[in-house]
Amino acid sequence: MSKIWQRGIRYFSYASSIEKGQSRVIDASLTLIRERAKLKGELVRLIGGAKASASLLGVPLGHNSSFLQGPAFAPPRIREAIWCGSTNSSTEEGKELKDARVLTDVGDVPVQEIRDCGVDDDRLMNVISESVKLVMEEEPLRPLVLGGDHSISYPVVRAVSEKLGGPVDILHLDAHPDIYDCFEGNKYSHASSFARIMEGGYARRLLQVGIRSINQEGREQGKRFGVEQYEMRTFSRDRQILENLKLGEGVKGVYISIDVDCLDPAFAPGVSHIEPGGLSFRDVLNILHNLQGDVVGADVVEFNPQRDTVDGMTAMVAAKLVRELAAKISK
Secondary structure, three states, X not given: OOHHHHHHHHHHHHHXXXXXXXXXXXXXXXHHHHHHHHHHHHHHHHHOXXXXXXXXXXXXXXXXXXXXXXXXXXXXXXXXXXXXXXXOOEOOOOOEOOOOOOEEEEEEOOHHHHHHOOOOHHHHHHHHHHHHHHHHHOOOEEEEXXXXXXXXXXXXXXXXXXXXXXXXXXXXXXXXXXXXXXXXXXXXXXXXXXXXXXXXXXXXXXXXXXXXXXXXXXXXXXXXXOOEEEEHHHXXXXXXXXXXXEOOOOOOOXXXXXXXXHEOOOOOOOEOOOOOOOEOHHHHHHHHHHOEOOEEEEEEEOEOHHHOOOOOHHHXXXXXXXXXXXXXXXX
16 A cells, blocks of 8 residues: 555545544534523423513624624623623513513523634534524524624524525614625625625515615625615614614514614724714614514624723623513513
8 A cells, every 4th residue: 555545544534533523513512502492492381471582592703703803702791791780680661581481591602612623614604503493493482692793693594584484574783784795705704794694585675774884885785685774874864764664574574683883882882893973772772662573583793892891881782782682572
Protein backbone atom coordinates (compact mmCIF):
# COMPACT_ATOMS: atom_id res chain seq x y z
CA MET A 1 0.00 0.00 0.00
CA SER A 2 1.46 3.35 -1.02
CA LYS A 3 2.15 6.12 1.50
CA ILE A 4 -0.24 8.42 -0.38
CA TRP A 5 -2.99 5.82 -0.07
CA GLN A 6 -2.28 5.38 3.64
CA ARG A 7 -2.42 9.13 4.23
CA GLY A 8 -5.73 9.26 2.36
CA ILE A 9 -7.20 6.54 4.58
CA ARG A 10 -6.00 8.31 7.74
CA TYR A 11 -7.49 11.62 6.55
CA PHE A 12 -10.82 9.96 5.73
CA SER A 13 -10.86 8.29 9.16
CA TYR A 14 -10.08 11.62 10.86
CA ALA A 15 -12.76 13.47 8.90
CA SER A 16 -15.27 10.74 9.69
CA SER A 17 -14.47 11.00 13.41
CA ILE A 18 -14.95 14.77 13.33
CA GLU A 19 -18.29 14.37 11.56
CA LYS A 20 -19.46 11.82 14.13
CA GLY A 21 -18.38 14.07 16.98
CA GLN A 22 -20.23 17.04 15.52
CA SER A 23 -23.36 14.95 15.08
CA ARG A 24 -23.20 13.83 18.72
CA VAL A 25 -22.91 17.43 19.91
CA ILE A 26 -25.86 18.47 17.72
CA ASP A 27 -27.96 15.52 18.90
CA ALA A 28 -27.20 16.34 22.54
CA SER A 29 -28.11 19.98 21.96
CA LEU A 30 -31.45 19.11 20.40
CA THR A 31 -32.17 16.57 23.14
CA LEU A 32 -31.63 19.32 25.73
CA ILE A 33 -34.19 21.59 24.04
CA ARG A 34 -36.60 18.72 23.39
CA GLU A 35 -36.71 17.58 27.01
CA ARG A 36 -37.06 21.10 28.39
CA ALA A 37 -39.86 21.85 25.93
CA LYS A 38 -41.65 18.63 26.90
CA LEU A 39 -41.41 19.57 30.56
CA LYS A 40 -42.75 23.09 30.05
CA GLY A 41 -45.42 21.99 27.59
CA GLU A 42 -46.70 19.35 30.00
CA LEU A 43 -46.81 21.93 32.80
CA VAL A 44 -48.90 24.35 30.72
CA ARG A 45 -51.26 21.57 29.63
CA LEU A 46 -51.70 20.37 33.22
CA ILE A 47 -52.64 23.86 34.38
CA GLY A 48 -55.09 24.05 31.50
CA GLY A 49 -56.94 26.89 29.82
CA ALA A 50 -54.18 28.09 27.48
CA LYS A 51 -54.63 28.22 23.72
CA ALA A 52 -51.18 29.75 23.22
CA SER A 53 -48.26 30.30 25.57
CA ALA A 54 -44.98 32.13 24.95
CA SER A 55 -41.82 30.13 25.62
CA LEU A 56 -38.39 31.74 25.75
CA LEU A 57 -35.64 30.20 23.62
CA GLY A 58 -32.23 31.84 23.75
CA VAL A 59 -29.98 31.87 20.67
CA PRO A 60 -26.70 33.46 21.83
CA LEU A 61 -25.20 34.01 18.39
CA GLY A 62 -23.12 37.06 17.47
CA HIS A 63 -20.61 36.01 14.82
CA ASN A 64 -22.81 37.04 11.90
CA SER A 65 -22.72 40.65 13.01
CA SER A 66 -20.86 42.96 10.63
CA PHE A 67 -19.57 45.19 13.44
CA LEU A 68 -19.66 44.01 17.06
CA GLN A 69 -20.43 40.53 18.38
CA GLY A 70 -21.76 41.53 21.80
CA PRO A 71 -25.35 40.40 21.08
CA ALA A 72 -24.15 36.85 21.75
CA PHE A 73 -24.13 37.76 25.44
CA ALA A 74 -27.68 39.14 25.50
CA PRO A 75 -30.00 36.23 26.46
CA PRO A 76 -28.87 35.87 30.11
CA ARG A 77 -28.87 39.64 30.61
CA ILE A 78 -32.45 39.88 29.29
CA ARG A 79 -33.60 37.06 31.56
CA GLU A 80 -31.93 38.68 34.55
CA ALA A 81 -33.73 41.96 33.78
CA ILE A 82 -37.11 40.24 33.38
CA TRP A 83 -36.91 38.81 36.88
CA CYS A 84 -34.70 41.41 38.62
CA GLY A 85 -37.39 42.50 41.09
CA SER A 86 -37.26 46.21 40.30
CA THR A 87 -40.80 45.99 38.92
CA ASN A 88 -43.72 43.63 39.35
CA SER A 89 -44.34 40.62 37.13
CA SER A 90 -47.47 41.91 35.41
CA THR A 91 -47.55 43.15 31.83
CA GLU A 92 -49.26 46.39 30.89
CA GLU A 93 -52.29 44.41 29.75
CA GLY A 94 -52.47 42.76 33.18
CA LYS A 95 -51.12 39.31 32.36
CA GLU A 96 -49.01 37.64 35.04
CA LEU A 97 -45.58 36.47 33.86
CA LYS A 98 -45.27 33.98 36.71
CA ASP A 99 -48.22 32.13 35.21
CA ALA A 100 -46.73 29.39 33.01
CA ARG A 101 -49.65 29.84 30.63
CA VAL A 102 -48.20 33.26 29.80
CA LEU A 103 -44.45 32.56 29.83
CA THR A 104 -42.11 29.59 30.17
CA ASP A 105 -38.43 29.17 29.34
CA VAL A 106 -36.71 26.25 27.58
CA GLY A 107 -33.17 27.64 27.87
CA ASP A 108 -30.58 28.36 25.19
CA VAL A 109 -29.41 26.68 22.04
CA PRO A 110 -25.72 25.99 22.95
CA VAL A 111 -24.39 27.93 19.97
CA GLN A 112 -20.79 28.31 21.13
CA GLU A 113 -20.41 24.65 22.02
CA ILE A 114 -21.73 23.67 18.59
CA ARG A 115 -19.38 26.08 16.81
CA ASP A 116 -16.41 24.96 18.96
CA CYS A 117 -16.57 21.52 17.35
CA GLY A 118 -16.38 22.97 13.85
CA VAL A 119 -20.03 22.97 12.80
CA ASP A 120 -20.55 25.39 9.90
CA ASP A 121 -23.35 27.92 9.61
CA ASP A 122 -25.45 25.79 7.26
CA ARG A 123 -25.77 23.12 9.93
CA LEU A 124 -26.00 25.64 12.77
CA MET A 125 -28.95 27.36 11.12
CA ASN A 126 -30.61 23.95 10.80
CA VAL A 127 -30.05 23.31 14.51
CA ILE A 128 -31.72 26.63 15.36
CA SER A 129 -34.68 25.78 13.11
CA GLU A 130 -35.02 22.31 14.62
CA SER A 131 -34.89 23.77 18.13
CA VAL A 132 -37.77 26.12 17.31
CA LYS A 133 -39.79 23.23 15.88
CA LEU A 134 -39.21 21.22 19.05
CA VAL A 135 -40.74 24.05 21.07
CA MET A 136 -43.71 24.26 18.71
CA GLU A 137 -44.33 20.52 18.92
CA GLU A 138 -45.30 20.98 22.57
CA GLU A 139 -48.65 22.69 22.18
CA PRO A 140 -49.62 25.32 23.20
CA LEU A 141 -46.02 26.64 23.32
CA ARG A 142 -44.99 29.32 20.85
CA PRO A 143 -41.40 30.53 20.40
CA LEU A 144 -40.31 33.88 21.83
CA VAL A 145 -36.66 33.97 20.85
CA LEU A 146 -33.89 35.96 22.54
CA GLY A 147 -30.99 36.95 20.28
CA GLY A 148 -28.32 37.18 19.40
CA ASP A 149 -27.77 39.13 16.24
CA HIS A 150 -30.47 39.45 13.59
CA SER A 151 -29.20 36.51 11.53
CA ILE A 152 -31.19 34.24 13.85
CA SER A 153 -34.51 35.50 12.48
CA TYR A 154 -34.03 33.56 9.25
CA PRO A 155 -33.87 30.05 10.76
CA VAL A 156 -36.56 30.94 13.31
CA VAL A 157 -39.06 32.25 10.75
CA ARG A 158 -38.23 29.33 8.45
CA ALA A 159 -39.05 26.90 11.24
CA VAL A 160 -42.29 28.65 12.18
CA SER A 161 -43.45 28.72 8.55
CA GLU A 162 -42.50 25.10 7.87
CA LYS A 163 -44.08 23.86 11.09
CA LEU A 164 -47.33 25.70 10.45
CA GLY A 165 -47.38 24.69 6.78
CA GLY A 166 -47.34 28.07 5.07
CA PRO A 167 -46.16 31.67 5.09
CA VAL A 168 -46.73 34.24 7.82
CA ASP A 169 -47.01 38.01 7.87
CA ILE A 170 -43.99 39.65 9.49
CA LEU A 171 -43.87 42.89 11.47
CA HIS A 172 -40.21 43.90 11.57
CA LEU A 173 -39.13 46.85 13.72
CA ASP A 174 -35.58 47.99 12.98
CA ALA A 175 -33.37 50.94 12.06
CA HIS A 176 -32.13 48.88 9.09
CA PRO A 177 -33.98 46.74 6.53
CA ASP A 178 -31.51 43.81 6.82
CA ILE A 179 -32.28 42.80 3.27
CA TYR A 180 -28.88 42.91 1.53
CA ASP A 181 -28.51 40.05 -0.90
CA CYS A 182 -25.23 38.85 0.65
CA PHE A 183 -23.61 41.42 2.91
CA GLU A 184 -19.80 41.31 2.86
CA GLY A 185 -19.98 37.89 1.20
CA ASN A 186 -21.92 36.31 4.08
CA LYS A 187 -25.33 34.97 3.06
CA TYR A 188 -26.18 34.54 6.75
CA SER A 189 -25.15 38.07 7.74
CA HIS A 190 -27.42 39.85 10.18
CA ALA A 191 -27.83 42.39 7.36
CA SER A 192 -29.21 39.74 4.97
CA SER A 193 -31.67 37.78 7.11
CA PHE A 194 -34.84 39.12 5.51
CA ALA A 195 -33.53 38.49 2.00
CA ARG A 196 -33.23 34.82 2.96
CA ILE A 197 -36.73 34.84 4.48
CA MET A 198 -38.33 36.38 1.42
CA GLU A 199 -36.41 34.15 -1.01
CA GLY A 200 -37.67 31.11 0.87
CA GLY A 201 -41.30 32.17 0.59
CA TYR A 202 -41.71 32.12 4.36
CA ALA A 203 -43.52 35.47 4.48
CA ARG A 204 -46.45 36.84 2.50
CA ARG A 205 -46.17 40.40 3.79
CA LEU A 206 -43.12 42.00 5.36
CA LEU A 207 -43.68 45.35 7.06
CA GLN A 208 -40.50 47.14 8.13
CA VAL A 209 -40.98 49.95 10.65
CA GLY A 210 -38.47 52.40 12.11
CA ILE A 211 -36.16 52.36 9.09
CA ARG A 212 -33.68 55.25 9.01
CA SER A 213 -30.46 53.72 7.70
CA ILE A 214 -31.17 52.44 4.20
CA ASN A 215 -29.25 52.71 0.94
CA GLN A 216 -30.09 52.09 -2.70
CA GLU A 217 -29.70 48.32 -2.43
CA GLY A 218 -32.02 48.25 0.55
CA ARG A 219 -34.72 50.05 -1.40
CA GLU A 220 -34.20 47.95 -4.52
CA GLN A 221 -34.36 44.73 -2.54
CA GLY A 222 -37.49 46.02 -0.85
CA LYS A 223 -39.12 46.57 -4.24
CA ARG A 224 -37.91 43.19 -5.47
CA PHE A 225 -39.64 41.38 -2.60
CA GLY A 226 -42.66 43.70 -2.29
CA VAL A 227 -41.65 44.85 1.20
CA GLU A 228 -43.70 47.60 2.87
CA GLN A 229 -40.97 49.90 4.21
CA TYR A 230 -42.00 52.64 6.66
CA GLU A 231 -39.13 55.05 7.15
CA MET A 232 -38.79 57.29 10.19
CA ARG A 233 -38.73 60.40 8.03
CA THR A 234 -42.43 59.81 7.31
CA PHE A 235 -43.41 58.30 10.68
CA SER A 236 -45.65 61.19 11.73
CA ARG A 237 -47.63 60.66 8.53
CA ASP A 238 -47.67 56.87 8.84
CA ARG A 239 -48.45 56.68 12.56
CA GLN A 240 -52.20 56.21 12.09
CA ILE A 241 -51.59 53.21 9.83
CA LEU A 242 -48.93 51.62 12.02
CA GLU A 243 -50.93 51.94 15.22
CA ASN A 244 -53.91 50.16 13.63
CA LEU A 245 -52.36 47.18 11.86
CA LYS A 246 -54.34 44.06 11.05
CA LEU A 247 -52.15 41.20 9.89
CA GLY A 248 -52.18 37.44 9.43
CA GLU A 249 -55.54 36.91 7.74
CA GLY A 250 -55.30 34.27 5.04
CA VAL A 251 -51.89 33.04 6.21
CA LYS A 252 -50.60 31.11 9.21
CA GLY A 253 -50.38 34.07 11.57
CA VAL A 254 -48.10 36.97 12.47
CA TYR A 255 -44.41 36.90 13.37
CA ILE A 256 -42.86 39.91 15.13
CA SER A 257 -39.15 40.66 14.94
CA ILE A 258 -37.83 43.51 17.08
CA ASP A 259 -34.30 44.78 16.64
CA VAL A 260 -33.64 46.89 19.73
CA ASP A 261 -32.03 49.55 17.55
CA CYS A 262 -35.47 50.39 16.14
CA LEU A 263 -35.61 52.57 19.24
CA ASP A 264 -33.92 55.92 19.41
CA PRO A 265 -30.59 55.54 21.30
CA ALA A 266 -31.97 57.82 24.00
CA PHE A 267 -34.17 54.86 24.99
CA ALA A 268 -31.77 52.01 24.12
CA PRO A 269 -28.08 52.94 23.96
CA GLY A 270 -26.88 49.34 24.34
CA VAL A 271 -26.87 48.34 20.68
CA SER A 272 -24.07 47.73 18.19
CA HIS A 273 -25.37 50.14 15.55
CA ILE A 274 -26.41 53.40 17.18
CA GLU A 275 -28.72 55.27 14.82
CA PRO A 276 -30.33 58.52 16.07
CA GLY A 277 -33.85 59.52 15.11
CA GLY A 278 -35.67 56.34 16.04
CA LEU A 279 -38.93 55.27 17.63
CA SER A 280 -39.80 56.03 21.22
CA PHE A 281 -40.54 53.10 23.50
CA ARG A 282 -44.19 54.13 23.67
CA ASP A 283 -44.34 54.26 19.86
CA VAL A 284 -43.30 50.61 19.78
CA LEU A 285 -45.76 49.58 22.49
CA ASN A 286 -48.61 51.39 20.76
CA ILE A 287 -47.86 49.47 17.56
CA LEU A 288 -47.69 46.15 19.44
CA HIS A 289 -50.68 46.67 21.70
CA ASN A 290 -52.95 47.78 18.86
CA LEU A 291 -51.87 45.09 16.40
CA GLN A 292 -54.71 42.76 15.43
CA GLY A 293 -53.59 39.26 14.53
CA ASP A 294 -52.60 35.85 15.86
CA VAL A 295 -48.94 36.16 16.90
CA VAL A 296 -47.35 32.75 16.35
CA GLY A 297 -43.76 33.68 17.21
CA ALA A 298 -41.42 36.58 17.88
CA ASP A 299 -37.83 37.55 18.52
CA VAL A 300 -35.95 40.36 20.27
CA VAL A 301 -32.47 40.80 18.83
CA GLU A 302 -29.34 42.98 18.65
CA PHE A 303 -29.19 44.06 22.29
CA ASN A 304 -25.48 44.39 23.01
CA PRO A 305 -24.70 44.23 26.77
CA GLN A 306 -21.13 45.36 26.10
CA ARG A 307 -22.44 48.79 25.08
CA ASP A 308 -25.15 49.14 27.71
CA THR A 309 -25.13 51.68 30.52
CA VAL A 310 -23.72 50.70 33.89
CA ASP A 311 -27.20 50.30 35.35
CA GLY A 312 -28.38 48.03 32.52
CA MET A 313 -30.90 50.43 31.00
CA THR A 314 -31.11 48.67 27.63
CA ALA A 315 -31.41 45.26 29.29
CA MET A 316 -34.53 46.53 31.03
CA VAL A 317 -35.84 47.91 27.74
CA ALA A 318 -35.28 44.54 26.00
CA ALA A 319 -36.87 42.75 28.95
CA LYS A 320 -39.99 44.89 28.76
CA LEU A 321 -40.27 44.20 25.04
CA VAL A 322 -40.13 40.48 25.85
CA ARG A 323 -42.76 40.87 28.58
CA GLU A 324 -45.18 42.67 26.28
CA LEU A 325 -44.57 40.19 23.46
CA ALA A 326 -45.33 37.34 25.85
CA ALA A 327 -48.63 39.01 26.67
CA LYS A 328 -49.37 39.43 22.95
CA ILE A 329 -48.62 35.79 22.14
CA SER A 330 -50.37 34.13 25.09
CA LYS A 331 -54.10 33.50 25.15
